[in-house]
Amino acid sequence: MKQIALLGATGSVGKNTIQVVQAYPDDFRIVAFSFYQNIKAGRQLIESLRPRYVAVGTEKDALSLAKEFPKTAFGYGIKGLETAATLTEVDLVLTGLVGSIGLQPTLAAIEAGKEIALANKETLVMGGELVMAAAKQKKINILPVDSEHSAIFQCLQGQNQAEVQRLMITASGGSFRDKTREQLKEVTVEAALQHPNWSMGKKITIDSATMVNKGLEVIEAHWLFDREYSEIEVILHRESVVHSMIELTDGAYLAQLGASDMREPIQYALTYPNRKKIVPAQPFDFTEIGTLHFEKIDFHRFPMLALAYEVGKKGKVYPTIFNAANEVAVAAFLQRKISYLAIEWYIQKAVDEYNLDENSTLEGLLAVDQQTRKKVNQWINEGVYR
Amino acid sequence: MKQIALLGATGSVGKNTIQVVQAYPDDFRIVAFSFYQNIKAGRQLIESLRPRYVAVGTEKDALSLAKEFPKTAFGYGIKGLETAATLTEVDLVLTGLVGSIGLQPTLAAIEAGKEIALANKETLVMGGELVMAAAKQKKINILPVDSEHSAIFQCLQGQNQAEVQRLMITASGGSFRDKTREQLKEVTVEAALQHPNWSMGKKITIDSATMVNKGLEVIEAHWLFDREYSEIEVILHRESVVHSMIELTDGAYLAQLGASDMREPIQYALTYPNRKKIVPAQPFDFTEIGTLHFEKIDFHRFPMLALAYEVGKKGKVYPTIFNAANEVAVAAFLQRKISYLAIEWYIQKAVDEYNLDENSTLEGLLAVDQQTRKKVNQWINEGVYR
Numbered sequence: 001m002k003q004i005a006l007l008g009a010t011g012s013v014g015k016n017t018i019q020v021v022q023a024y025p026d027d028f029r030i031v032a033f034s035f036y037q038n039i040k041a042g043r044q045l046i047e048s049l050r051p052r053y054v055a056v057g058t059e060k061d062a063l064s065l066a067k068e069f070p071k072t073a074f075g076y077g078i079k080g081l082e083t084a085a086t087l088t089e090v091d092l093v094l095t096g097l098v099g100s101i102g103l104q105p106t107l108a109a110i111e112a113g114k115e116i117a118l119a120n121k122e123t124l125v126m127g128g129e130l131v132m133a134a135a136k137q138k139k140i141n142i143l144p145v146d147s148e149h150s151a152i153f154q155c156l157q158g159q160n161q162a163e164v165q166r167l168m169i170t171a172s173g174g175s176f177r178d179k180t181r182e183q184l185k186e187v188t189v190e191a192a193l194q195h196p197n198w199s200m201g202k203k204i205t206i207d208s209a210t211m212v213n214k215g216l217e218v219i220e221a222h223w224l225f226d227r228e229y230s231e232i233e234v235i236l237h238r239e240s241v242v243h244s245m246i247e248l249t250d251g252a253y254l255a256q257l258g259a260s261d262m263r264e265p266i267q268y269a270l271t272y273p274n275r276k277k278i279v280p281a282q283p284f285d286f287t288e289i290g291t292l293h294f295e296k297i298d299f300h301r302f303p304m305l306a307l308a309y310e311v312g313k314k315g316k317v318y319p320t321i322f323n324a325a326n327e328v329a330v331a332a333f334l335q336r337k338i339s340y341l342a343i344e345w346y347i348q349k350a351v352d353e354y355n356l357d358e359n360s361t362l363e364g365l366l367a368v369d370q371q372t373r374k375k376v377n378q379w380i381n382e383g384v385y386r
Numbered sequence: 387m388k389q390i391a392l393l394g395a396t397g398s399v400g401k402n403t404i405q406v407v408q409a410y411p412d413d414f415r416i417v418a419f420s421f422y423q424n425i426k427a428g429r430q431l432i433e434s435l436r437p438r439y440v441a442v443g444t445e446k447d448a449l450s451l452a453k454e455f456p457k458t459a460f461g462y463g464i465k466g467l468e469t470a471a472t473l474t475e476v477d478l479v480l481t482g483l484v485g486s487i488g489l490q491p492t493l494a495a496i497e498a499g500k501e502i503a504l505a506n507k508e509t510l511v512m513g514g515e516l517v518m519a520a521a522k523q524k525k526i527n528i529l530p531v532d533s534e535h536s537a538i539f540q541c542l543q544g545q546n547q548a549e550v551q552r553l554m555i556t557a558s559g560g561s562f563r564d565k566t567r568e569q570l571k572e573v574t575v576e577a578a579l580q581h582p583n584w585s586m587g588k589k590i591t592i593d594s595a596t597m598v599n600k601g602l603e604v605i606e607a608h609w610l611f612d613r614e615y616s617e618i619e620v621i622l623h624r625e626s627v628v629h630s631m632i633e634l635t636d637g638a639y640l641a642q643l644g645a646s647d648m649r650e651p652i653q654y655a656l657t658y659p660n661r662k663k664i665v666p667a668q669p670f671d672f673t674e675i676g677t678l679h680f681e682k683i684d685f686h687r688f689p690m691l692a693l694a695y696e697v698g699k700k701g702k703v704y705p706t707i708f709n710a711a712n713e714v715a716v717a718a719f720l721q722r723k724i725s726y727l728a729i730e731w732y733i734q735k736a737v738d739e740y741n742l743d744e745n746s747t748l749e750g751l752l753a754v755d756q757q758t759r760k761k762v763n764q765w766i767n768e769g770v771y772r
Contacts, residue, residue, distance in 0.1 A: 157545065230726040245643070
């Protein structure tokens, strides 16, 4: 019985994780979880999962839920997430949080010796150096939950690390892959939210369209698999059937493929190094898909991917700026405050104008994160670019 | 330094093996080899490789070459192949022989404790039970050299055997894949020899067109990977980029992909469990290939694949009959004695009319092999079907 703390229980990773856990009640139990705004869904989960501990967004929510569910302990904010992630009985922490908030609880969980199943890529984008060093010191596995990183991780099993010469991350191209940059000027929030292959949260769906998501994945892969950026390539693959690949020294590629089913990488992280049937199974037939396409990435069409490589190579606090600016800009786009192309513009501006003298300690990263958010929000409110 | 006996040195597997060996002279040395009809190429190889021992087809050839090359020992026939495969200094035997002649020297090599790199699929088609039992007893690796089986073998590394639920062998469909059965009535030898993706020997190129080759591969996979026929599937994949796949219990697929370069599986068998650069490398770019297709196999269009599953499941001497009838019929087709569709007809007839009372000992298998050849040759000479 693996006891799990699930951070971000009402999001799409959270929901899929709960399906996996409920399919194998003798193997997994969620003993703690967190949710933020979706109180209604959170309340249902408390009823069905009967967790030991729940972290919510605010003190007010914690207090009112504590009255309603006297058998469960409640906390809130970052402290609440950290408590959930470090409970004595927890074996594994699955972080399905969205955004930079994932970093601190993950670090706390590693310090407490918990295995990590990581869906929150911002954790490594911001704190890759800190997180991987802590995991190494504590001899903790960081198990990827993102389908691309899980694919690479699955391909790497049984391979000699020194014989892996390249990671190839596939990109669907997102909801606007067939639009020119000229056409992007006019796109709506609704259109942006139509991902061709995956059903995911809003923020990551927008990030797929801008390829900021792919950029974050490149940076995540850099840390997770200890690879130079020159060894990480992105390839456009519309069908998302090949979830990602590795190239070996002899020119052979190994790929992991299958249905676009988030339960597969989630379950693999939970059962690793073993596998189990997905229940209920999602049928998948190569011959029904028929055709797989592979295309070169056009970095002029997707400048945020080029920028992600750039901030990744610069390192230090740059990926934090890139990520924070993106979070603020995407939120503003979803609130219809700025246009789609303004997302890119604000990220580029934030990266270009960086002149803070912070180092990449946890405190330094969190400070840069906050300062970037403040600055980008200010620009947006001033209407610098719409 | 791995010392190699190369059976079938002048064929396409042999030539590619020599390229691999010559790229890494400090790692590999061919100390013995065999060739059959191509005396000119064989003589050149003796000069360049300076082997300890060479096996040829006939006593006459052995005697005349022995005079010419006094520093090399010569033998001939099955005994010659067995001697080459069992020399004391040999570490690994690579059998690139064509047809059923591969079985006896492979068994002899296993008995002598040599590692086996197997390109001769007929060895396992005929003698799968004997060969795998001997290899198990002697704790010998049978390393696949066929691109499909090497792909599966590469995907299986690091995986738990019990979590592999299916092997998926890809088939290009061969030179006539876009022809109807009606159109097959008129095809020529020249057209049959135009394989769309791989440059190989004549016999295997014809076998690709009839899919007898894919059938032999299914039977080989059954033995090599210890899998039921229901767990082995063939899928039509025109580009031969995905060399084969495995499906795991959680619905994930692992695939091995790359250039259609025979040196890759050959070299992997020689370097296993490690890998080395292919020298010179064959450039490969997914985005240049662009599109990969997958289609269901039409068993009415390719009845020999259905028949291969049938003889595989029946087991015992049936695969030997299937294989022997095919060898004779393909030779007759190449000599323009029979039509393309007659190949299938004679194989089916041989399997249908089998009523010999032989068991599947080595002697029994060899007897059935000989009797089938005799019978099919007789039918062909009588012109039963053209």
